[in-house]
Amino acid sequence: GMDIGSKGVVRVVVTGAAGQIGYSLVPLIAGGKMLGPGVKVELRLVEIPPAMGALEGVKMELEDCAFPLLDKVVCTSDAAEAFVDVDICILVGAFPRKAGMERKDLLAKNAAIFKAQGEALNSVASPNVKVVVVGNPANTNALILSTFAPNVPKSNITALTRLDHNRLKAMVALKLDKNVTYVDGAVIWGNHSATQFPDVLNCKVDGISDPIREAVGGEAYLRDELIPKIQKRGAAIIAARGLSSAMSAANAICDHMNDWLHGTGDKYVSMAVFADGSYGISEGIVYSMPVRTMKGGSYEIVQGLTVDAFSQEYMKATEAELRAEREDALSIL
Numbered sequence: 001g002m003d004i005g006s007k008g009v010v011r012v013v014v015t016g017a018a019g020q021i022g023y024s025l026v027p028l029i030a031g032g033k034m035l036g037p038g039v040k041v042e043l044r045l046v047e048i049p050p051a052m053g054a055l056e057g058v059k060m061e062l063e064d065c066a067f068p069l070l071d072k073v074v075c076t077s078d079a080a081e082a083f084v085d086v087d088i089c090i091l092v093g094a095f096p097r098k099a100g101m102e103r104k105d106l107l108a109k110n111a112a113i114f115k116a117q118g119e120a121l122n123s124v125a126s127p128n129v130k131v132v133v134v135g136n137p138a139n140t141n142a143l144i145l146s147t148f149a150p151n152v153p154k155s156n157i158t159a160l161t162r163l164d165h166n167r168l169k170a171m172v173a174l175k176l177d178k179n180v181t182y183v184d185g186a187v188i189w190g191n192h193s194a195t196q197f198p199d200v201l202n203c204k205v206d207g208i209s210d211p212i213r214e215a216v217g218g219e220a221y222l223r224d225e226l227i228p229k230i231q232k233r234g235a236a237i238i239a240a241r242g243l244s245s246a247m248s249a250a251n252a253i254c255d256h257m258n259d260w261l262h263g264t265g266d267k268y269v270s271m272a273v274f275a276d277g278s279y280g281i282s283e284g285i286v287y288s289m290p291v292r293t294m295k296g297g298s299y300e301i302v303q304g305l306t307v308d309a310f311s312q313e314y315m316k317a318t319e320a321e322l323r324a325e326r327e328d329a330l331s332i333l
C-alpha cells in the first residue's frame with residue numbers, strides 16, 4: 001500500500017474535473033482535506049476536448065487559491081497521459097443521463113468510457129493505484145473498468161457509496177436528535193441506485209439503549225420512510241437544485257479516500273467493492289459492503305454483522321439489479 005507522507009508528492013487524477021463535482025472537489029483535495037494535513041499533491045485534471053477551455057479556468061482558480069500543498073496542476077484530455085504513475089484516481093467524468101434515456105442507453109455510453117479508461121489504466125498505471133469510480137452507474141462502471149485493467153488488483157478498484165452512507169448517518173442523527181458523531185455502524189448494501197439498502201440494524205448511537213431499528217420507529221418506519229428517502233435522496237436533490245448533488249458528493253469522495261489511506265480503526269464505513277461471497281453475495285459484481293480499512297491502504301469486508309430476513313429481501317433486490325446491469329454491460333461490450 002501507499003504510505004502517505006513518506007514520499008514527496010501524491011499524484012491524484014480527477015476526470016470530469018470541469019464538471020460540477022470536480023469544481024467542488026479540487027479545492028478540497030488541494031486544501032489537504034482528502035490526503036491529510038501536510039501532504040503535497042499534484043493534481044492531474046482530465047476532461048473531454050470541448051471542456052478543456054473551462055478546465056483551464058478551473059486551473060486558473062486553483063492557482064489563485066495559493067494552496068500551500070498544491071505542487072502542480074496538469075490539464076489534459078488524454079487519460080493515458082494522466083494515468084502514468086498515478087497514486088489515486090477519482091473517476092467522476094461520465095456521460096449524463098438525458099431525458100428519455102433508458103438505463104441500457106446510459107450503460108452503453110458509459111461502458112465505452114470506462115472500457116477506454118480501463119485500457120489506459122492497464123497500460124500505464126502502477127498496480128498500487130487506488131481507484132474510486134463516481135460517475136454513474138458507478139458500481140457497474142467500476143466493474144467494466146476492472147475488466148479492462150487486469151494488471152490492477154480488483155481490491156484497488158472501488159465505487160462510491162460513501163455519500164449514501166453519510167446521508168443515512170445524518171438522517172438517523174436527525175431523527176434521534178443527536179450529533180452525527182454519535183452515530184456508528186450504518187451500512188449501505190449494494191448498488192448506488194434506488195435499489196440500495198440503507199441498513200441501521202447494526203447501528204449504535206451513544207445514549208440510546210434501544211435497538212436503533214426500534215428507536216427510529218420500527219420496521220414500518222424503515223420500509224415506508226427511511227429506506228425510500230435514502231434511496232431517492234439523489235433524485236430529491238436533482239428535483240430541488242435542478243442539478244445533481246455536487247458539494248456532498250465531493251465531501252464523500254474525500255471521506256472515502258481519507259479513510260482508505262489512513263484507516264478506520266475499529267470502525268467501518270460503506271464502500272462498493274468486488275463481492276467475494278461475504279453475506280451470500282457471490283463474485284462478479286461491485287457491491288457496497290461494510291468495510292474496515294487499515295492504515296497503509298488495505299481493507300477488509302467486515303464479517304459477522306447481523307442480517308435478518310428483512311435485510312435479506314433488500315440485499316437480494318439490489319444484488320439482482322447489479323447482476324442485470326452486469327448482463328447488460330457484457331452484452332454491450
Ligand code: NAD
Nearest residue numbers: 016018019020021047048051093094134135136160163249
Ligand atoms: P457534470 O456533467 O457536471 O460533470 C461531468 C464532467 O465529466 C463534464 O465536465 C464532462 O465534460 C466530463 N466528462 C464526460 N466524459 C468524460 C470522459 N470520457 N473523460 C473525462 N471527462 C469526461 O456532472 P457531475 O454533477 O459532476 O456528476 C458527475 C457524475 O457523478 C455523474 O455521472 C453523476 O451521476 C455522478 N454522481 C455520482 C454520485 C455517487 O455518489 N456515486 C453522486 C453524485 C453524482
Ligand code: LMR
Nearest residue numbers: 136233234235237244245
Ligand atoms: C446522487 O446520489 O446524488 C447522484 O448519484 C444522483 C444522480 O443520479 O446523479
